[in-house]
Amino acid sequence: MFVSYFLTPLFSCILAWLFIPLMRKIAFVIQLTDQPNRRKIHHQPVPLVGGIAMFGASWLAAALFMHQWGDLVLIKNIFVASFILLIIGTLDDRYDIRASFRLVVQLLLAHCVFDAGVRIETFYGIWGIEELSYGQQYWATILVITGIVNAINLMDGIDGLAAGLSLVSAVVLAIIAAQTGHENVFVLLLSYAGALVALLRFNFSRTQKIFMGDAGSMTLGLLISVVSIRLLPTGAEGRPFSWILIGIISILVIPVFDALRVFRKRLKAGVSPFHADKTHLHHLVLFLGLRHQTVSLLLSAAALAIMVIGFCINNVAGLTWAIIGMVFVFYAGTSILGFHHQVIVWRQKIRLMEMQR
Amino acid sequence: MNQEKTQKKRIAIIGTVGVPANYGGFETLAEHLIENMTDHYDITLYCSGKKYPKDVRKASYKNARLRYLPLDANGIQSIPYDTLSILHALWYADVLLILGVAGAWILPFVRLFTRKRIIISIDGIEWKRDKWNVLAKWYLFWAESIAVKYSHIDISDNEAIQDYTAARYGSLSRIIEYGADHTLKVPVTATDTEQYPFLARPYAFKVCRIEPENNVHLILEVFANAAKLPLVIVGNWDKSAYGQDLKNTYSQHPNIHILDPIYNQQRLDVLRSNAALYVHGHSAGGTNPSLVEAMYLGLPVLAYGVSYNRVTTENQALYFNNKEELKRQIADIYTAKLKTIGQKMERIARRRYTWPLVAQKYGQLVAESLEIAQKPSVFTRISRLHYPDLLQKGAAHLRY
Numbered sequence: 036m037f038v039s040y041f042l043t044p045l046f047s048c049i050l051a052w053l054f055i056p057l058m059r060k061i062a063f064v065i066q067l068t069d070q071p072n073r074r075k076i077h078h079q080p081v082p083l084v085g086g087i088a089m090f091g092a093s094w095l096a097a098a099l100f101m102h103q104w105g106d107l108v109l110i111k112n113i114f115v116a117s118f119i120l121l122i123i124g125t126l127d128d129r130y131d132i133r134a135s136f137r138l139v140v141q142l143l144l145a146h147c148v149f150d151a152g153v154r155i156e157t158f159y160g161i162w163g164i165e166e167l168s169y170g171q172q173y174w175a176t177i178l179v180i181t182g183i184v185n186a187i188n189l190m191d192g193i194d195g196l197a198a199g200l201s202l203v204s205a206v207v208l209a210i211i212a213a214q215t216g217h218e219n220v221f222v223l224l225l226s227y228a229g230a231l232v233a234l235l236r237f238n239f240s241r242t243q244k245i246f247m248g249d250a251g252s253m254t255l256g257l258l259i260s261v262v263s264i265r266l267l268p269t270g271a272e273g274r275p276f277s278w279i280l281i282g283i284i285s286i287l288v289i290p291v292f293d294a295l296r297v298f299r300k301r302l303k304a305g306v307s308p309f310h311a312d313k314t315h316l317h318h319l320v321l322f323l324g325l326r327h328q329t330v331s332l333l334l335s336a337a338a339l340a341i342m343v344i345g346f347c348i349n350n351v352a353g354l355t356w357a358i359i360g361m362v363f364v365f366y367a368g369t370s371i372l373g374f375h376h377q378v379i380v381w382r383q384k385i386r387l388m389e390m391q392r
Numbered sequence: 393m394n395q396e397k398t399q400k401k402r403i404a405i406i407g408t409v410g411v412p413a414n415y416g417g418f419e420t421l422a423e424h425l426i427e428n429m430t431d432h433y434d435i436t437l438y439c440s441g442k443k444y445p446k447d448v449r450k451a452s453y454k455n456a457r458l459r460y461l462p463l464d465a466n467g468i469q470s471i472p473y474d475t476l477s478i479l480h481a482l483w484y485a486d487v488l489l490i491l492g493v494a495g496a497w498i499l500p501f502v503r504l505f506t507r508k509r510i511i512i513s514i515d516g517i518e519w520k521r522d523k524w525n526v527l528a529k530w531y532l533f534w535a536e537s538i539a540v541k542y543s544h545i546d547i548s549d550n551e552a553i554q555d556y557t558a559a560r561y562g563s564l565s566r567i568i569e570y571g572a573d574h575t576l577k578v579p580v581t582a583t584d585t586e587q588y589p590f591l592a593r594p595y596a597f598k599v600c601r602i603e604p605e606n607n608v609h610l611i612l613e614v615f616a617n618a619a620k621l622p623l624v625i626v627g628n629w630d631k632s633a634y635g636q637d638l639k640n641t642y643s644q645h646p647n648i649h650i651l652d653p654i655y656n657q658q659r660l661d662v663l664r665s666n667a668a669l670y671v672h673g674h675s676a677g678g679t680n681p682s683l684v685e686a687m688y689l690g691l692p693v694l695a696y697g698v699s700y701n702r703v704t705t706e707n708q709a710l711y712f713n714n715k716e717e718l719k720r721q722i723a724d725i726y727t728a729k730l731k732t733i734g735q736k737m738e739r740i741a742r743r744r745y746t747w748p749l750v751a752q753k754y755g756q757l758v759a760e761s762l763e764i765a766q767k768p769s770v771f772t773r774i775s776r777l778h779y780p781d782l783l784q785k786g787a788a789h790l791r792y
Binding site: 374375377378381382384385388389390391 | 517519520529530533534552555556559560675697698699700713
């Protein structure tokens, strides 16, 4: 059994490593590629097959190494929902379908997940809120799932970022799954972790570069959100659960709060919240002059750091303050980076103004 | 009531090292404001106790009261220096005239809790200067925004900086430059020639802080190989590794005369006013006092082609943007050309850069600050109206 816990990620990694080059070639034929433009950094078309390869490799490996068939309903639901999102995402990557259609699909899938019994039932006393009513459970679950799916999608802006953060999330959630006896979920997460390692290798490659595309980022978002909700402690398990909450919240702070921050700014500026620009957290970090790989690594490390901070505050001041602390650290960091960005932008503007007269 | 009406308004001048002026542009400005405004206003000026030891301190100077603080007016200490000056001035002043943005962080509270009028001069775009480290730049960048937002009137010393404040803040910044009529054309004596043999022949002159953004290295390199004119350059060479390197490289060069800082105005004017050409390499900082002084002395100017210098000289000087252009300009100069440019510079300076004019403008701003309720914006009122209303009335095309 323990041997399979090593073999699962290894196998999925090897499978993805084999799938990706093959799918790269197919991608160029069917034009499933990301075309360069003024806003993007790459200069050549890049295949958008990382998500498909990762999906295939992860689920194949997971199917091979899952021991028991308990929790099968949850696994099947995740598979079906992920598969649907994979198709929608691939169509979007190829044909650029409307955002509203994608959102409707996400909402429907979130509804199905709720219907299958995966739901947020309580707020665990955060801000004094305990059990939620049925309606509140519904809307909280829908909001969280669609929010996280889109947040991870928005994080996919530079090489290795969405994959790196998702890898951190998969590992943290896998630890939580192992500790709480969700064995099949644990195997599934290990499988995804292995495939993500392979994906990162090709994502960072100069000669064989691939992107995961919306197909990959949305399926990862769905996996993370559904598993996170599933692993939320029910209180009947009889063990301290704040560490679980902190682990889950910490991996979501960066993608979710960055999306909220950017949406707020765009709305304040009078533009659509989905208007593409360069104001995400990873753009702000790039302004420090770092390479993509370094930025991705830094932000993944930042997610872990936020978790550690959350644990420390929780030990001293409890769960609510731990959450406030984690969010505060995020906003302090983004404020400093945003400030630095403004300084750089104005320095460039002034240089132009100085040479114009 | 009559006594209230005739009582002079009280102004606190904050942010300078102090008077008598020995240190720089703001100090010279402060001294001339005192000279020209104490008839109409009751002025108190804050000075740095670190630069004016107890034995030289005065209770008043040219009818202005002096107050000393045991802090440096520059560097990191400028923040508490300006802050404490502002807090002290709140007890008596009607108008706070603040030179520099170091203490700007406290201005929101001043506006919130008092009815004091705030006039602030933001100097050049200080946060952009290479001499500051990252944290200092960040603080000045933020402080500048606070200064402009929470002052009743903000002052730039250059039209190019006014463009910047309009673009960044939407603020209608007032332009008040510097005076230069304190400088003198001093004839050369035999003693001077004995001390400075280069005075016997035409030479180019430059006086500045020895910093990379003043293009000192570029100018030295070109003049080292320029046969036409030797270069006399005065600056604080030993203050930095950059300056020390340049001094070591060029001090023995036959065409370059490197001099340490000269604080005596007359000695400086001897060297400057008798130059054949003034070279100005500043690339930052708005209107530079040394440039306007050179203009007032009727020197032909060869300046770095940045917007601030062009605005200061009304695009009538000679300009360079790189080594090649500087070489070309030097090669093309001749006496008649230099004479014409010098005359133009002098006419501009006499029209724009005199202390009575500067003091008059400050006086007008003080009077205005006491009357205005709100700082004017560069945006028209129409741009602040509700867009759908404008659209309905067929006036949406007028919106900024």
